Amino acid sequence: ETGVTQSPTHLIKTRGQQVTLRCSSQSGHNTVSWYQQALGQGPQFIFQYYREEENGRGNFPPRFSGLQFPNYSSELNVNALELDDSALYLCASSLITGELFFGEGSRLTVL
Amino acid sequence: QKEVEQNSGPLSVPEGAIASLNCTYSDRGSQSFFWYRQYSGKSPELIMFIYSNGDKEDGRFTAQLNKASQYVSLLIRDSQPSDSATYLCAVRGNAGNNRKLIWGLGTSLAVNP
Numbered sequence: 001e002t003g004v005t006q007s008p009t010h011l012i013k014t015r016g017q018q019v020t021l022r023c024s025s026q027s028g029h030n031t032v033s034w035y036q037q038a039l040g041q042g043p044q045f046i047f048q049y050y051r052e053e054e055n056g057r058g059n060f061p062p063r064f065s066g067l068q069f070p071n072y073s074s075e076l077n078v079n080a081l082e083l084d085d086s087a088l089y090l091c092a093s094s095l096i097t098g099e100l101f102f103g104e105g106s107r108l109t110v111l
Numbered sequence: 112q113k114e115v116e117q118n119s120g121p122l123s124v125p126e127g128a129i130a131s132l133n134c135t136y137s138d139r140g141s142q143s144f145f146w147y148r149q150y151s152g153k154s155p156e157l158i159m160f161i162y163s164n165g166d167k168e169d170g171r172f173t174a175q176l177n178k179a180s181q182y183v184s185l186l187i188r189d190s191q192p193s194d195s196a197t198y199l200c201a202v203r204g205n206a207g208n209n210r211k212l213i214w215g216l217g218t219s220l221a222v223n224p
Binding site: 041 | 145153155157201215216
């Protein structure tokens with residue numbers, strides 16, 4: 001058991017809506033990374049938070065935003081949803097240079 | 112050129128055989144190398160990580176790293192049907208934004224009883 005929990009596990013939205021995904025990191029970990037994984041693809045890095053500040057960002061538009069809280073839990077927000085945003089969203093916690101431990105993911109379907 | 116490349120497979124091996132999974136990377140400054148296993152519909156789980164040239168063994172798994180050739184591999188001895196999954200290679204640089212992991216697309220492994 002990884003200790004990383006994500007919610008919700010599944011959700012369905014329509015184009016143009018907004019979504020918030022949540023992640024509780026493993027105890028002792030101060031870094032949270034978010035990934036998008038489309039079917040048949042490897043995980044694509046969205047961004048990373050370290051001690052409540054964004055510490056790296058992948059090639060995702062500004063409508064993908066995030067937060068990290070003092071207890072190191074995190075949120076991923078996506079505005080103006082598009083059909084291509086349908087994917088498995090993975091949260092992973094770690095120490096800043098350590099290996100990642102993933103939650104079970106949130107599967108988002110945009111109709 | 113893709114930053115981290117893996118053969119997509121599927122790689123099919125009989126039960127009990129050795130499965131060999133390969134990964135090449137383009138950034139010579141890469142410092143850390145990770146192998147994750149992902150079952151269909153599930154999240155990736157860490158199998159092994161390696162930082163230094165040579166071999167690192169953990170049970171039935173051996174990771175091999177050759178920085179000069181920019182190559183990292185994963186060997187699975189005595190393959191079991193439960194090893195059937197997608198194996199993802201991930202590579203991390205050593206500073207700044209390069210600390211993010213760069214992922215390959217994964218190799219699908221099928222172990223046949």
